[in-house]
Amino acid sequence: MSTAETTTGTEAATRTDRPRRTPGLVPVAETIGSAERHAPEPPPPGLPSPPRRPGAFWRLLGSELGLTFRRPRNLAMLAVVAAVPVVVGVALRMVGGGGDDEMSGLIASVAGNSLMLTFVSFSFLTLLLMPVAVAVVGGDSIAGEAGAGTLRYLLAAPAGRGRLLAVKFLNVVVYAYAVTAVVALSALLTGLVLFPVGDVTLLSGTTVSVTDGLLRIAVSVGYIGAGMAALGAVALALSTFTEVPIGAIAGAVVAVIVCQVLRAIPELAPLEPYLLPARFTGFDAVLRAPIDTGALLDGLAVFGAYTVLSLSVAWARFTGKDITS
């Protein structure tokens, strides 16, 4: 056997023996992500195995929601979106008070009925302000923890990567619905104070009762909330790629703005049904009689697709990521 052969043989032996498992050791591939699902191999010495508590997920979600809804920045954004319907209502009231005959249809409908202010407010706010608020919470969710360094302690606790991601997503869903509900409530209250209450005249000219009108507002809140949650998922996915929260937030906001610009280009009209922000305004389907459920379901399908895609990307990225912050 020549020297060269011996060396090769040694190397080969070392290489083939590398992946062999030593009992009790966690293989590299299993240390991240799948380790939680692994059954215990040796009888644990020392303390008895601490049981996983059934309510633990909800406790972490509660902690997350507590952070989100106590954070002054997030509350300030809620206050801002709540203020817009008031401003719009007062402005319309002043215009309407002037007795101008050339009021547009929308303004006239608000001036004629308090419930319409909700839809008018949504049509303004879903363009940019509500998406920004949701993008801030979604974009901050992972990147903010990474930037502050708290992510490493959460994962060492161990929060579990998949579990933490699920909690972060549900948190942004709740915030998305909170933003939507706050706008609706603020608009309703403002409307009730400033404008007459009565039957609602829809876009199609049909008149429905106040109860029916409120129901339609509830449906639109459900629809817009789902849309905002989808945007939140996009922001969350971006958030797993950076340690700078402002980067993920800006990324999501820029995406919204770019989509709005694309919508304005007539040649790109075929693209429009697939753009997430283009679907936000689809809530006006509730103003048809009967409600255009087809349009609503189309929109929800787009929201669902964006959510699933974003969460897949977020999961793939986050469960395999080195946490070096």
Add this chain to the structure above:
Amino acid sequence: MTTATQEAGAPLGAAPPSDAAIVTSGLTKRFRGGQVAVDALDLAVPRGSVYGFLGPNGSGKTTTIRMLLGLVAPTEGEHALLGLPLGQALPRVGALVEGPAFYPYLSGEANLRRFDAADPTATPATAKERIGEALERVGLSAAAGKRFRNYSLGMRQRLAIAAALLGPRELLILDEPTNGLDPQGTREVRALVKEIASGGTTVFVSSHLLAEVEQMCTHAAIMRAGRLVAQGTIASLSGGRATRIRVETPDPADAARVLGALGLADVRSDEHVSAELGGHAPEEVNAVLVREGVAVRGLAVVRPSLEDVFVGLTGEGFDVDG
């Protein structure tokens, strides 16, 4: 060929899992760009030890700790904490990684509640009590309601240690726990580590301060540029180098001659006269010196410090100040 087979066939992580709090074998991390932060690390941390993980800044200590905690995926090699799969081991492990990190707008207590909520095995009913105890142990009870933003550096470090003590722990991994602490705080942390260890908890403490490790630890590993240079008990590490006898005298030439005549090895005569003590009793050496008329002003037995060990192993000085 025979040697190679033996090496490959030898058990990778010397100690069986139940005896070891931490085992790594061939643990390697190569970052994108090719920089090798940790190179084929084989650690064996016995249960119940206070294990000093020693190395200059940038020698791969923190990357190793991140791999142990599952924050960073190793490029190659294996590791285990407490002989358990990582997800089950982590609730029994308290960790301080690369300095404290908390939510600045929350109080110390609320911060601990947050991290307690992240542990799926923690009992919510006892959270208040456990958090109170942890704050008490690090002496932060009075500042529990204060926002983290207003904590001093030392208080932040203590809060991080409190977070590591939220539950019953079998293993504490403390990365530079005395960083940013004043001498008083450093002493307190050392006392705390000793107290925790006396309760049977294994403590794995990284440090770039040799003296600190010498004072606190029963075992140590020395890292340099991502590689393990040595590991073992403090005594065995120091034992690798000879104990010397040092003579303070106005007649260095005579003293050196006597020591040489006694058969002591490596006689040096610089500031003081010194030689390897070997098997001789120091009092016997002293008696011979005096009998030969050498004026002995002082006599000392110098046991090698970890710093000597480090310098001996690497041929470099240790970056003590970081």
